[in-house]
Amino acid sequence: MDSKPLLRSLVPAEVDHLVADAGLPSYRADQLNQWLFERGALRWEEMSNLPQAVRTDLASRYDLTGLETAERQVAGDGTRKFLFRLRDGATVESVIIPMEDHATFCISTQVGCAMACRFCATARGGLVRNLDSAEILEQVLLLRADLEAEPPPDLGGRQFNIVFMGMGEPLDNWEEVARSLVTMTESKGLAMSSRRIQISTSGPAEGLQKLVTANPGVGLTLSLGGSTDEERKAVMPVPGRTSVAEAIDLTVRYAQRARRRATVAWVLIAGSTDDPVQAQRLAKLLRGKPLKVNLIPMNPLDDSDLEPPKEKDIQAFRRVLTDAGIDTFVRTSGGRDIAAACGQLRRRRQKS
Numbered sequence: 001m002d003s004k005p006l007l008r009s010l011v012p013a014e015v016d017h018l019v020a021d022a023g024l025p026s027y028r029a030d031q032l033n034q035w036l037f038e039r040g041a042l043r044w045e046e047m048s049n050l051p052q053a054v055r056t057d058l059a060s061r062y063d064l065t066g067l068e069t070a071e072r073q074v075a076g077d078g079t080r081k082f083l084f085r086l087r088d089g090a091t092v093e094s095v096i097i098p099m100e101d102h103a104t105f106c107i108s109t110q111v112g113c114a115m116a117c118r119f120c121a122t123a124r125g126g127l128v129r130n131l132d133s134a135e136i137l138e139q140v141l142l143l144r145a146d147l148e149a150e151p152p153p154d155l156g157g158r159q160f161n162i163v164f165m166g167m168g169e170p171l172d173n174w175e176e177v178a179r180s181l182v183t184m185t186e187s188k189g190l191a192m193s194s195r196r197i198q199i200s201t202s203g204p205a206e207g208l209q210k211l212v213t214a215n216p217g218v219g220l221t222l223s224l225g226g227s228t229d230e231e232r233k234a235v236m237p238v239p240g241r242t243s244v245a246e247a248i249d250l251t252v253r254y255a256q257r258a259r260r261r262a263t264v265a266w267v268l269i270a271g272s273t274d275d276p277v278q279a280q281r282l283a284k285l286l287r288g289k290p291l292k293v294n295l296i297p298m299n300p301l302d303d304s305d306l307e308p309p310k311e312k313d314i315q316a317f318r319r320v321l322t323d324a325g326i327d328t329f330v331r332t333s334g335g336r337d338i339a340a341a342c343g344q345l346r347r348r349r350q351k352s
């Protein structure tokens, strides 16, 4: 890794301190924060209202960008998939999913992942390293710039939501994720409502505990994967070290603290997690709790015989849950024709 830290690793208040320490007036800090976050400057030269000496000094101590676009693909359904190369050559994926009245940005928090989920392409190479908060944020800035440069035809505005559903386990990199959340939600940062941000986790107990304590107000999705500890361990070996009961309990506690309903994500795999018996047990576990369910039919991988479920099995599974009074939605992943779903772009490139 480059020896210079990324300037955007600093949250806005730290940028204020940096500028004050340099003996500059506070409006310079406002200008710098604006360039870094609101405007998402990618070159020092863009910061035209900052004195050249200030820019030179900053550039001698910090890097401004840590990502470059290695690949950009647009799917038939409008999904845009990006492969970003980091300063050390590692790559991560991010996705823009156009929705009716906003776009959803799906971003990564780690290079690779240590969770070893059987159905997940990212799991295959193991964990390489954590992303720095600046590397997390810069994905958002690059996606935002792409959206502004080329607004999708039917999109209502430039509004976007952020989901931490790309590569990696966000709660295994909580410190950097938390810093990125501060900058996303601060008025001098990206000024986003925490309502527009969603963290998806495989639910390690320690990470969930930290989230409950920090209560950042963002939405929470728990990727469960099994209705008993054995089932969960079979498809999600590392997250399976946290019991189903504890993962749900902590998720409910978070939902109560954050005063917003949380989501349980359930990957449907044919002949495995699409079993209606699991649906019944799941319904029992979730009944009466501030949780809804997203069913995600598995996106097939190229090196595994795990298959997506049949449509009738998806509907049967859903019916069991809705009959129990649990709000349940089926989520299909976009961009299959460009391997946009779930970490497969990076993999294909590594293999070729």
Ligand code: SAH
Binding pocket: 115, 119, 120, 121, 164, 165, 166, 167, 168, 169, 170, 200, 201, 202, 203, 221, 222, 223, 265, 266, 267, 296, 297, 298, 299, 300, 301, 333, 342
């Ligand atoms: N580690 C976090 C975030 C990344 S995975 C988590 O587990 O939530 C984001 C979501 O994608 C999870 O719900 C996961 O279950 C789902 N997912 C991963 N691989 C998939 C695949 N091949 N098909 C469908 N969904 C998948």
